[in-house]
Structure formats: C-alpha cells, structure tokens
Amino acid sequence: MTSPANTNQQTAAELLRRSLARGRLGHAYLFLGDDLGVLEEAATRLAQTLNCLQPLERGENGVPLEPCGQCGNCGRITRHNHPDVVWVRPEMKSRVIGADQTREVIRTLGLRAAEAPHKVAIFAGADRMNNNAANAFLKTLEEPPAGSVIILLCTDQDRLLETIISRCLRLSFASGVVRMDAEVAAWVGQFAELxxxxxxxxxxxxxxxGSLINVLAATKERIEETLTAQSPLQKYREAEASQQERWEEELKAAIEAEYRRRRGEFAAGLQGWLRDVWLGTLGATSELAFLPGLRDATVSVAARLKVNEARENLESWEKTQRLLNTNAQEALVLEVGLLRLKL
Ligand SMILES: [Zn+2]
Incomplete structure (x- = not known):
C-alpha cells in the first residue's frame, strides 16, 4: 500500500497542476501540511514550474505544467540561489519572521524580476510570522505586484491569522487524508449533500x-460474492469434509479482512470531508481547498459550524475509526460516532 502521505501529496500536486492547466495561477498560495520538508519541495517545484526555461509540458494556454529540473533556472531554484526566488525563514534567535524581514520581501517583490518570468517569495514557516509581520503583509497578499507569486508554507494553521488564510489559495499536503477511489468519493459526495x-x-x-450502513452492507455483500466465487470451495465440491471446513474458515477470514479494509476507506473518506468542513470554518472558500465537486455542500455546512466544533468532529471521527478497528460492535460504534458529529 502506498503511504497516505504520498497519495495526499500527489492529490495536492494534481490539484495545483489542474489549476495551472486551466490558466488559473493564483498570486498567493498557502501550502498546509505536517512536514515542512514536503512543503518546501512542493514550493520549489512550483517556483521551477513557473520559471523553467524549457518546461517538459505546457497547458493549452501555454502555461508551463512540468519543469525540466535541469535548466539554469531550475538548477538555481533547487540550490536556493536564484535571484528571483526569495526564501523567508524565521530568524535564528527569535524563531519568528519579523516585520522587517517581511517589508524587505515586499520591497523585493516590487522590483522587476531580474531574469525569470515570475518573482516568487516563499515563506518557509509562515506560522512563525509575528502579528506585525503578518499585518505588514496583508495588502501585498491581496494585491501582489504583477508577475509575483507568494507561497506560504505552514505546518501549524492555528497560528496563522484568519486574514492571511482567507487571502490565499490553500492546498493541503497533510498526511491525514487518504485518496479516495470513485466509489468512496461518490458516497462521500452523497453524504455531504445529505x-x-x-x-x-x-x-x-x-x-x-442510514447512508453509511447501506453503503457498507452493499460493500459486504459484494465482497462476499467475489471472494466466494474465487474460493476453491466452489471448484472442488468433492473435497474431503475437513478440507472444505478449512476453506470455509479461510474464506470467512478473507471476507472479514477485506470488508474491514474497505470500511476503513469509507471512514477515511468521511474524515477527508470533515477536514474540508474544518478548512471551511477557517475561511477556505476556493474550490481548490475542497474535495472535488463538494465545494458548495462543504461551504454550507461549514457556515453553520464554529471552528472548534469542526475540529471536534475531526477528533471524534478519528476516535470512531480507532474503535472500528477493535472488536467493538460495528453498528453501535457507527451510530454513536455519527450522532456525535455536529453538522
Ligand atoms: Zn527547467
């Protein structure tokens, strides 16, 4: 199995790519995640994509989608010594990004790019901006100088001002969410609409x-059918009774294991949507911030919740998922878990 971190990063990267392909380059991005290194990689890649001299792929409108990684611009961006790609990090001593640093960046962004098509400012650890720095930055975030792109990297969203969050296009590279296949996504969509x-x-x-119980019942039935059809029980009906018994037991165990795995994927899908609702309560409105196609439902639900309630939902559903992996009775766990959600 691929690690959830990878799949989620791929999802975020894919969302970014799709928005570029549609010609929608944002001027301020907020990359959220639990690993700063991952976010730095993603920011480096976006800076390269925007400035690559010979992109491997372009969208319909000529926007570069895939950097070569080898040209002069790509190389210097990787080594952090391109004059048009500025990195801002917390000061060593204070461990914060201060107002002076921020003003310096604003000034640099206002200058014409030295060589590259885009000037890019990357704040590695935007959550370390102090209030003065953040306030100095608001106007630039709203209307950055033409041709400039700002990327904020953040591992602790609670420390960011709402006013900053709401001015950015958000992409989550967090490892908490599993990518959904079409069936799980369809059910999560149905759940969100309900x-x-x-x-x-x-x-x-x-x-x-009811919606969850129905989808799980159908899933179980299908798993039973598929695995039963594959079982040697069907093929060798004349086998000895003891052998048949063993096959029966194996079949039962295989069905149970597969069902638990699949149930986990549905539960994780719901977790993904609850996370989006939470992002919504934090002010996310961009389509990009949410699971595809669910923006309207997510924003409506988020509008009637408080940030704390949305976060409690996340915690409580995580707990429900842990309980599902014990021998606790499924129907009861699901009922209690869903009744606890504030929606
Ligand atoms: Zn290149």
Whole structure:
C-alpha cells in the first residue's frame, strides 16, 4: 500500500497542476501540511514550474505544467540561489519572521524580476510570522505586484491569522487524508449533500447513519460474492469434509479482512470531508481547498459550524475509526460516532 502521505501529496500536486492547466495561477498560495520538508519541495517545484526555461509540458494556454529540473533556472531554484526566488525563514534567535524581514520581501517583490518570468517569495514557516509581520503583509497578499507569486508554507494553521488564510489559495499536503477511489468519493459526495440542508438534529443524523450502513452492507455483500466465487470451495465440491471446513474458515477470514479494509476507506473518506468542513470554518472558500465537486455542500455546512466544533468532529471521527478497528460492535460504534458529529 502506498503511504497516505504520498497519495495526499500527489492529490495536492494534481490539484495545483489542474489549476495551472486551466490558466488559473493564483498570486498567493498557502501550502498546509505536517512536514515542512514536503512543503518546501512542493514550493520549489512550483517556483521551477513557473520559471523553467524549457518546461517538459505546457497547458493549452501555454502555461508551463512540468519543469525540466535541469535548466539554469531550475538548477538555481533547487540550490536556493536564484535571484528571483526569495526564501523567508524565521530568524535564528527569535524563531519568528519579523516585520522587517517581511517589508524587505515586499520591497523585493516590487522590483522587476531580474531574469525569470515570475518573482516568487516563499515563506518557509509562515506560522512563525509575528502579528506585525503578518499585518505588514496583508495588502501585498491581496494585491501582489504583477508577475509575483507568494507561497506560504505552514505546518501549524492555528497560528496563522484568519486574514492571511482567507487571502490565499490553500492546498493541503497533510498526511491525514487518504485518496479516495470513485466509489468512496461518490458516497462521500452523497453524504455531504445529505448533510447540507440543516435538518432537525436527530432525523438528519439518522439519515446519515442510514447512508453509511447501506453503503457498507452493499460493500459486504459484494465482497462476499467475489471472494466466494474465487474460493476453491466452489471448484472442488468433492473435497474431503475437513478440507472444505478449512476453506470455509479461510474464506470467512478473507471476507472479514477485506470488508474491514474497505470500511476503513469509507471512514477515511468521511474524515477527508470533515477536514474540508474544518478548512471551511477557517475561511477556505476556493474550490481548490475542497474535495472535488463538494465545494458548495462543504461551504454550507461549514457556515453553520464554529471552528472548534469542526475540529471536534475531526477528533471524534478519528476516535470512531480507532474503535472500528477493535472488536467493538460495528453498528453501535457507527451510530454513536455519527450522532456525535455536529453538522
Ligand atoms: Zn527547467
């Protein structure tokens, strides 16, 4: 199995790529994640993509999509010594990004790019900006000088001012979310639509529970059919009774294991949507910040929740997932877990 971190990074990278392909280059990006190194890589890559001299691929509108990694610009960007790609890091002593540093960046962004098509400022550890720095920055974030792109890297979103967050296009490189296949995504979409209108609390919650129980029942049935058809039990009906018994046990165990794995994927899909709702309560509105196609439902649900409530949902559903992996009774765990969600 690929690690969730990888798949999620790929998803974020793919979202970025799609937005570039559609000709939508944002002027301020916020890359969120739990590993600064991963975010720095992603920022380096975006800076290269924008400034590569011989991109391997371009979108329909001529926007570069894939850097070569080898030209003069790509090389110097990797080595952090390109004059048009500025890195801003917390000062060694204070461990914060101060107002002076920020003003210096603003000044640099205002200058014409020395060589590259785009001037890029990368704040590695934007969560270390102190309030003065952040406030000095707001106007530039809203209207950066033409041809400049700002990338904020952040591993602790709680420390960022809302006013900063809301001015950026957000992409999450966090490892908490698993990529969904089409079936899980379809169910998560259905769940989000069911949750969208504000309904009387209990009724709404039982509808959501019903949706989850239905999809799991159908999943189990399908797994049973598929694995039973593959079992030697079907082929060798004349085998000895003891052999048949063993096959039966193996089949039962295989069905259970596969069902648990699949159930985990549905639960993780819901976790992904709850995370989006939380992002929504933090002010995310861009389509890019959310699971594809779910923006409207996600924003509606987020609009009636407080940040804390959305975060409690995340914690509580994580707990539900842990309980599902124990021998606790599934129906009960799911019922309690869904009733706890504030939606
Ligand atoms: Zn290049």
């Amino acid at each position: 949750a969208r209108p504000k309904s009387p609390p209990l009724f709404g919650r039982y509808q959501l529970l």
